Amino acid sequence: MTELALTSPRVLSSRRVLSGALAVGALAAIPTIASPFQTITICYGLVFAIAALGFNLLLGYTGLLSFGHSAYFGTGAYVVALLVKYLGVASMELFVVAGILGSAAVAALFGVVCVRYTRIFFGILTLALSQVLWSLALKLFWVTGGSDGLRVPTPTLLGGLGGPGADKVEFIAHRYYYYVLILFLVATAGMWVIVNSPFGKALQAIRDNETRAEFVGVQVWKYRWIAFVISGAFTGLAGALWVPLNGLTTPDILYWPFSGRIVFFTVLGGFRTFIGPIVGAIAYNYLETYAVGFTVYWQLVLGIVLVLLVLTMPTGLVGTAMQLVERVRRGR
Numbered sequence: 001m002t003e004l005a006l007t008s009p010r011v012l013s014s015r016r017v018l019s020g021a022l023a024v025g026a027l028a029a030i031p032t033i034a035s036p037f038q039t040i041t042i043c044y045g046l047v048f049a050i051a052a053l054g055f056n057l058l059l060g061y062t063g064l065l066s067f068g069h070s071a072y073f074g075t076g077a078y079v080v081a082l083l084v085k086y087l088g089v090a091s092m093e094l095f096v097v098a099g100i101l102g103s104a105a106v107a108a109l110f111g112v113v114c115v116r117y118t119r120i121f122f123g124i125l126t127l128a129l130s131q132v133l134w135s136l137a138l139k140l141f142w143v144t145g146g147s148d149g150l151r152v153p154t155p156t157l158l159g160g161l162g163g164p165g166a167d168k169v170e171f172i173a174h175r176y177y178y179y180v181l182i183l184f185l186v187a188t189a190g191m192w193v194i195v196n197s198p199f200g201k202a203l204q205a206i207r208d209n210e211t212r213a214e215f216v217g218v219q220v221w222k223y224r225w226i227a228f229v230i231s232g233a234f235t236g237l238a239g240a241l242w243v244p245l246n247g248l249t250t251p252d253i254l255y256w257p258f259s260g261r262i263v264f265f266t267v268l269g270g271f272r273t274f275i276g277p278i279v280g281a282i283a284y285n286y287l288e289t290y291a292v293g294f295t296v297y298w299q300l301v302l303g304i305v306l307v308l309l310v311l312t313m314p315t316g317l318v319g320t321a322m323q324l325v326e327r328v329r330r331g332r
Contacts, residue, residue, distance in 0.1 A: 027181055036173035040245070041289055043177045045282035046184045047241045052265040052277030053191045054234025059263075060271040061195055062227045063207030064118065068126030069262045071110065071133045072103040072232040074254035076239025078137065079103075081150035081249045092155040092179065095240050103236020104229055106133075111228035115221060118210075127256055134254035149250030152243045172245060180241055187234060188278070194230065195274065203227055235262070264302070268309060270316025279318050 027046075031039050051073055058064045076099035083089040083098060114125045137144045144150065154168050157179050194200050202223050205213040214220050243249050252258065261284070269280020287305065291298035313320040 024185065028178075031174050031177055036169050039173040039177055040169075041285060042282065043172065043180050044242075044245060045285040046180050047238050047245065048262075048265055048281035048285055049278040050184055050187045050241070051235045051238035051262055052269070052281040053187060054231045054238070055262050056266050056271050056277040057191065057195070057203075057227055057231045057234070059266055060273075060277075061200060061207060062203045062224060064115075064224065064228075065123050065263075066114075066126040066231075067123045067256065067259050067263070068110075068128075068130030069231075069235050070254050070256065070258035071126075071130035072107055072235040073239040073242070073258065073262070074133060074137070074249075074251075075103040075106045076100070076236030077243045077249040077253055078144065078150075078239075079236075080240050080243045081152050082143075084152050085150055090153070090156050092157050092244070095155060095243070096183070096237065099236050099240025100233050103239065104233040107229045107232020107236075108225075111225045111232075115224035115228055127259070130254065130259060131256060134251055134256075137251040137254050144251070147251060149248050151248050153247075155244050168247075176244060183237070183241065187237065191234070192274065199223070199226070264306060267306070268316060270319035272315055273318045273322065276316050276318035280316060283317065 027042070030042050034042070051069070054072075055066065055069050058066055079098045079102040080095040083095065089095070110126070110129045113129070114122055117125060138146055141147075154171055157175060195203075202213065202218050205216075205218060206220055206223060210220055239253070242253075265281040265284050266277045267280065268284050269278065270276030288298065288302065291301045295301060309316070315323065
């Protein structure tokens with residue numbers, strides 16, 4: 001089942017196209033039928049889904065578990081905050097481009113070291129390098145603001161929409177929501193093309209059997225490094241989009257627990273499926289939002305959910321749903 005989920009045909013079936021169109025239509029209708037709070041909550045989920053898509057390129061398709069993806073998310077966020085503070089930039093388009101380039105550069109540098117190793121060694125290296133950035137963000141407080149962070153006002157979209165004078169709740173719940181939705185759809189389509197391309201198939205071959213992949217001519221180190229950079233770029237895009245939503249960036253997003261959240265997104269939805277990380281990111285965001293409002297011990301609630309998930313649904317929400325559908329079909 002897991003192999004079936006990750007080796008889907010390159011050509012989309014009519015059923016998948018219809019399901020995707022219905023999902024896009026539902027997301028597009030959110031601002032008109034939901035409250036601003038619900039719309040902003042979905043917006044956060046879409047941003048986290050982009051990060052989860054990037055992370056799953058490593059975990060689900062390349063077989064590398066990273067504990068340091070907060071580094072690229074935080075890089076994208078801090079690039080935006082520094083552009084605002086020191087250059088007075090207000091264009092969201094420039095934020096997006098700069099966030100992607102900045103996080104891709106950091107991922108390219110870290111990847112040279114990390115992709116030479118696998119399994120626990122890879123995970124520990126990614127964790128250690130991400131903590132270097134967290135330490136720098138704290139120590140260089142005259143640049144980064146330290147624990148106080150850097151504030152980011154409402155940006156302008158497409159050269160004119162929004163800006164510092166706009167009503168923030170209305171802006172985020174409508175105009176910015178659609179902006180994020182469009183970039184989310186572009187990122188999803190781009191990732192679909194990547195994982196179903198010959199490059200994506202090579203990554204899956206490396207994941208399944210590195211020795212055989214190398215024997216048939218796949219340059220393992222090179223392919224892993226490229227996947228690492230692409231993964232970092234996607235996560236950096238999510239970080240750049242997250243800053244206007246939050247209005248503030250602090251070193252907390254570079255700390256290792258934030259990397260754990262990204263892992264949680266992907267595992268919750270199912271890292272052996274393409275849409276699993278998307279569903280997991282949105283579901284986790286809702287779970288955390290309501291858990292925080294329900295109890296001060298919300299971390300305990302999330303921990304219990306993760307343990308129960310691993311014990312009862314090791315393939316995640318989407319993976320389990322696909323298995324149930326397959327069983328029903330076989331029964332018929």
